[in-house]
Amino acid sequence: MTAQTMLIGNRPCRIYGEAHAEYLLLQMTGKHELQGMESEATTIAQSAHRFLFAAIPVESWNDELSPWEAPAVWGKESFGCNAADTLRFLTEQVIPTLKQQYPLPENVKIILGGYSLAGLFALWASTQTDLFYGVAAASPSVWFPGWMEFEQQYPMQTQRVYLSLGDKEECTKNTVMAVVGNNIRTLHSQLTARGVDCTLKWNSGGHFKDAGLRTAKAFRWAMEESR
Template identity: 80%
Template structure:
């Protein structure tokens, strides 16, 4: 599946798929992920659904995708808490532009997804709006300080939520990151208890293994028909 490039605002977005799509898949993408995006989309395309996929680049990963400020967890770079600006860019520029220029159906099902901090961003974004039909959160950073308490006060509104984690991710000496396993189990249980269509899948390996495949699986599940 070949990509076309579309300039939206000041960002060069990669667009894959067909205008007559049933699903619009959006992924906030860091520079470190761009090499794997083509392979990820090829895997997603093994499903039988017609979709349009937009990779929306982010410049400062930690700042652009974090919902509020937080200190550094590894290295020296903390989190700037600019997710609201990113969400506004998606809802006010990216989605309207794609719908208009590619003549997408007005009621197209939008799935917001991503890996790691982009997965957390997708979960957080769906606490702010009911625009997203689904969330595809692969190895999301649910260890983020304050996230679990925030989600209790501002519940996720998406109809369908995919969660995954590598089975080695919680085995870390970093006390902040080590809560990721307990947090994602709790989040899954709470979403199920609220009646959400939600699944949780374990993947083998640590956080940096098969990110493109894990994210592709997340988007595939979001498009599947569930009974």
């Protein structure tokens, strides 16, 4: 599946899919993910649904996707607090531009997804607005300090949530990140108890295995599955 490149703001966004789509899929992406984006889009396209998929690049992964500041958990790079600016860019520039250019129906179902910290960003964004029909969070960083308490206080406002994790991700000596397994199980249970259409899928391997495939599966479930 071939991408078109569209400059939105100052960001070269990769656009896949078609106009007049039933679903608008949005994913914040780092430079490390862009080389696999075409394969991911091709896998998503195995869905029977018509979609427009936008991969939106971020320059500073740890700053632009973090909802609040947190100390470094590996290496020396700490986490910033610019997720609110990123969400504002999505709602005020990306979504209106795509609706106008392609053109999308007014009631298009918007699914925000991502991998790792971008998955956490998608979950967090849905606590801030009811704009998103679904969230496709593949191996999301639900170990992020304060996240579980925050979501209890400000519950997600989306109808459908896909969660996944690699079965080796919680087997780490890093004590901050080791809680990821318990946190994602708890989050799934809490969302299900609230009546959210939520699934939790376990993948083989650690955090860096099959990231594009895992994310594609998340988007496909959010489009295809229903109660």
